[in-house]
Amino acid sequence: xxxxxxVTAASxxxxxxxxxxxxxxxxxxxxxxxxxxxxxxLVIDGRVVxxxxxxxxxxxxxxxxxxxxxxxxxxxxxxxxLDQWTQVSQRxxxxxxxxxxxVLDRVVARLRVGPEGPVLGWGHRSAAWTRQPTVSELDAxxxxxxxxxxxxxxxxxxxxxxxxxxxRLSARDTVVSEQEWxxxxxxxxxxxxxxxxSPDAYRQTLKDAAAKGIAGLVDLEFDQSxxxxxxxxxxxxxxxxIKVGAYxxxxxxxxxxxxxxxxxxxxxxxxxxxxxxxxxxxGSLNTHTAWCCEPxxxxxGKGAPNLTPGTLRVLMTHAREHGLEAAIHAIGxxxxxxxxxxxxxxxxxxxxxxxxxxxxADSRRMAQLGIRASVxxxxxxxxxxxxxxxxxxxxxxxxxxxxxxDDGVQVVLGSDAPVSPLDPWASxxxxxxRGKDDxxxxxxxxxxxxxxxxxxxxxxxGTVAPGHPADLALLESDPLPSGSSYEQAQxxxxxRVAATWVNGRQAHYTL
Ligand SMILES: [Zn+2]
Numbered sequence: 001x002x003x004x005x006x007v008t009a010a011s012x013x014x015x016x017x018x019x020x021x022x023x024x025x026x027x028x029x030x031x032x033x034x035x036x037x038x039x040x041x042l043v044i045d046g047r048v049v050x051x052x053x054x055x056x057x058x059x060x061x062x063x064x065x066x067x068x069x070x071x072x073x074x075x076x077x078x079x080x081x082l083d084q085w086t087q088v089s090q091r092x093x094x095x096x097x098x099x100x101x102x103v104l105d106r107v108v109a110r111l112r113v114g115p116e117g118p119v120l121g122w123g124h125r126s127a128a129w130t131r132q133p134t135v136s137e138l139d140a141x142x143x144x145x146x147x148x149x150x151x152x153x154x155x156x157x158x159x160x161x162x163x164x165x166x167x168r169l170s171a172r173d174t175v176v177s178e179q180e181w182x183x184x185x186x187x188x189x190x191x192x193x194x195x196x197x198s199p200d201a202y203r204q205t206l207k208d209a210a211a212k213g214i215a216g217l218v219d220l221e222f223d224q225s226x227x228x229x230x231x232x233x234x235x236x237x238x239x240x241x242i243k244v245g246a247y248x249x250x251x252x253x254x255x256x257x258x259x260x261x262x263x264x265x266x267x268x269x270x271x272x273x274x275x276x277x278x279x280x281x282x283g284s285l286n287t288h289t290a291w292c293c294e295p296x297x298x299x300x301g302k303g304a305p306n307l308t309p310g311t312l313r314v315l316m317t318h319a320r321e322h323g324l325e326a327a328i329h330a331i332g333x334x335x336x337x338x339x340x341x342x343x344x345x346x347x348x349x350x351x352x353x354x355x356x357x358x359x360x361a362d363s364r365r366m367a368q369l370g371i372r373a374s375v376x377x378x379x380x381x382x383x384x385x386x387x388x389x390x391x392x393x394x395x396x397x398x399x400x401x402x403x404x405x406d407d408g409v410q411v412v413l414g415s416d417a418p419v420s421p422l423d424p425w426a427s428x429x430x431x432x433x434r435g436k437d438d439x440x441x442x443x444x445x446x447x448x449x450x451x452x453x454x455x456x457x458x459x460x461x462g463t464v465a466p467g468h469p470a471d472l473a474l475l476e477s478d479p480l481p482s483g484s485s486y487e488q489a490q491x492x493x494x495x496r497v498a499a500t501w502v503n504g505r506q507a508h509y510t511l
Contacts (some may be wrong), residue, residue, distance in 0.1 A: 004260035005250055008290050010046040010470070010504030013057045016299035017041060017066035020479055022073060023451060025410060027462030041215035043470040046504035050466055064511055068490065072454065073461035074215020075424040076469030078374045079353055082242075083189075083221040084154065085354035086205045087196045088122050088418040094435040095152060100133040102160075103117050103149060108141050121149035122418065126175075127386045133158050135173045136436030148188070154417050155284040157181050172422065177287050179306055182280070186223040186249075195461070206239040206273035209422055210507035213473030213497040216241030216459060217422075218414070220278050220327065220353075226253045239507050241471065243275030245327060248315065250413075251277060260323030271503060276325035276350050279315055280306055282335035284388060285356065285383055290332035294356070302334065309338050316348040325350035325372065333357045333397065340365050349413070356383070357391060357398050360482045367408040374412050377430035378420030379455075384442050395443060401431055402446040411448075411456045425495045441485060450480050450488050472503035473497055474511075 008387070016038040040055040041048060057063050092110050097103045104125050110119055119142075126132055138147060138160040146166055149158040156177035157171070167184045169176055176184060189197070194300075209217065219242050221231075229244055244265060246254040257266060259274040282305050284288020288296055291303040312328070319326045326348045328340040336358045343349070344365075351372040366373060381400040387398050404411050413427045420426070431453040434441040441447060448456070459469055476498050481491035500508040 008034060011044045011058070011502070012062040012064060012501075013055060014041040014043070014071070014472075014474070015063060015065050015072040016068055017474065017480075018068060019051070019464050020070050020072045020454075020475075021451075022458055022462045022499060023455035024462030028103075032387040038066070041071065041464060041472075043156075043236060043472075043501070043504045045387075046470050048464060048466050048468045048470055048472075051464065059087070064499070066474055066498075066511075070475040071464055072213070072463055072473050072475065072479060073458040073468065074411070074473050074500060075213045075457045077209070077214060077217040077414045077417070077422055077424060077427075077461040078239075078351075078412045079416045080217045080219055080422060081154070081221045081416070081418060082202075082217070082219045083197055083206065083224070085417040085422055086201050087120070091123075092119055092121035092149075093123055099129055100126070100131070100137060102139065103133065104141050107138070107147060107149070111142065111145060118146035118148065123152045124149060124158075125152045125286055126385075127288075127381065128389060128475075133175065135159065135161055135164070135171075150177075151286065153284050153286050155181065155287045155289070157184075165470040178283050179287050182222060197230060199237050202232055202237045203239070205422075206237065206441040207508065210239060210500045210502070211497060212425060213422055213474065213475070213495075213500050213508075214240060214422070215244070215471035215500060215502045215507070218243045218245060218275050218327075220275075222243040222247060223249060225250060226257055226265070226476055227267075229265055229272045233268050233272065238269060238271060240271065240502055242272045244272065245275040246324070247278055252317075255322055261325045274324070276327040277315065277319040278327045278329065278353070279312065280329040280438060281312060281339055282330055283292060284334050285386055288390070290356065291330075291335040291338075292391070293334045293359075294394070295338070297392050298389055303332050305335060305338065309342065312339070312342045316342050316346040319350075320346055326483045327351045327353050329353045331356040333359050333362070335439045337362050338368060340371065343369050343371050345357055354379075354416075355404070357387075357394060358403075359397065360400075360403055363400065363403040363407045363409060366404070370410075372406045372410045372412055373398065373440060374414055375431075376406075376414050376416045376420060377401070377427050377434075378415055380432055380434060380442060381421065381436050381437075396445075398443070399434075400446050401448050405448060405452055410460075411452075411460075413453065413456045418495060420443075424457050425492045428457060429489035429492040431456070432492065433485040433490075435486070444485070445484055450492070453492075454479055470501055472499075472501045474499040 042050040282291035328339040379429040431448040476496040
């Protein structure tokens with residue numbers, strides 16, 4: 001194995017910091033705010049060991065002066081596609097386009113000035129366009145160059161004929177979506193080269209996340225082999241805690257290594273551990289493939305599951321028997337309902353990923369079964385217009401964070417980056433205000449308070465206390481601002497992070 005980098009000191013004394021009151025994962029009542037005066041926090045060997053006034057500095061510990069800044073547990077993003085997020089910065093940006101014509105304009109501009117080789121675009125959302133794009137119109141502007149345009153929710157791609165042939169997909173005049181696209185996506189890397197996923201690119205991605213106070217994330221990238229993270233660590237990519245998810249295709253490899261959820265990955269340091277088995281049970285709103293109890297108002301159909309409920313049970317039983325949590329992607333209310341049936345019958349543990357539209361009764365059931373809701377509030381900003389179009393009479397059941405919270409479900413937040421940006425402050429802001437800019441919030445009855453949004457972002461850790469891992473974020477302003485929900489969301493979006501420590505080591509530092 002490659003030689004490991006020497007580690008920076010994991011012991012230090014942080015002076016004069018204000019501890020932010022944060023609810024733990026199983027809230028009873030909000031803890032009393034620690035005394036209003038700044039305190040010292042002592043970290044030894046990656047753990048918080050003491051909190052108090054005027055603590056003496058042990059000889060081997062460094063000292064930092066927080067100068068009254070605010071301290072919270074390090075933040076987590078519970079749903080990231082890290083490879084895709086790392087690549088997105090290298091891709092042709094198609095976000096904000098409103099028609100096939102606008103996308104084609106950007107493609108033409110890129111072909112005129114951009115480097116040779118395949119063009120990868122990202123970020124258009126065609127569901128609300130007046131018509132769907134065609135392969136022939138893309139061919140007409142690209143000629144033989146390989147062009148692949150991935151939609152902003154990652155569930156379909158608009159390819160030209162050269163790209164279709166190159167990925168061994170059958171000729172057609174429509175986009176490639178869902179399972180067919182996921183399968184093709186797996187082969188993309190080997191065809192287009194690393195496309196910006198070098199160790200340097202990864203290191204930068206993790207540094208950018210640490211600069212937002214992120215201490216850990218769940219990496220649910222597709223088709224990630226067991227060796228991917230050990231190789232990255234050997235190349236020096238080691239900064240944040242990473243939980244690595246397995247998919248059906250890669251599961252045998254992880255099981256053969258005897259890994260259960262929480263185990264360190266072989267060949268990695270303590271930060272990289274085994275995550276859940278991820279199963280994509282239904283599709284997405286934008287592609288009409290989220291599985292619903294009622295038909296879509298536009299386009300008809302109820303969507304469909306990607307696998308039968310029976311197969312889901314087999315997989316979840318398998319996961320439970322091997323000590324793996326299950327993370328079940330379920331967006332439509334029928335998918336959420338059936339996934340909960342499967343949790344109940346298999347006694348698997350884990351999370352529903354997205355839970356974008358649900359029935360109230362299923363929110364209560366999720367609480368009874370102890371299944372987490374892993375929600376990406378950033379999606380509600382993007383999906384609002386399409387949800388109003390496709391599910392007009394159901395929008396009061398979309399992203400129902402208030403139901404989930406009040407029913408006692410453990411809610412955890414994430415980005416699903418690159419679908420929304422890897423930015424926990426943007427996620428919290430969307431949960432707190434549910435609207436872009438100063439727009440009226442969308443179903444404000446489902447907003448979370450800032451206390452709740454913060455608690456849903458700290459991986460279950462409440463107010464920093466002795467015994468916690470030294471995963472800490474030091475903030476330039478109070479993360480529990482007062483004001484209207486809009487003002488609070490603005491303050492969260494503008495948050496600046498002075499320092500982030502992971503396992504007691506500096507991951508970001510500006511003091
Ligand atoms: Zn995802």
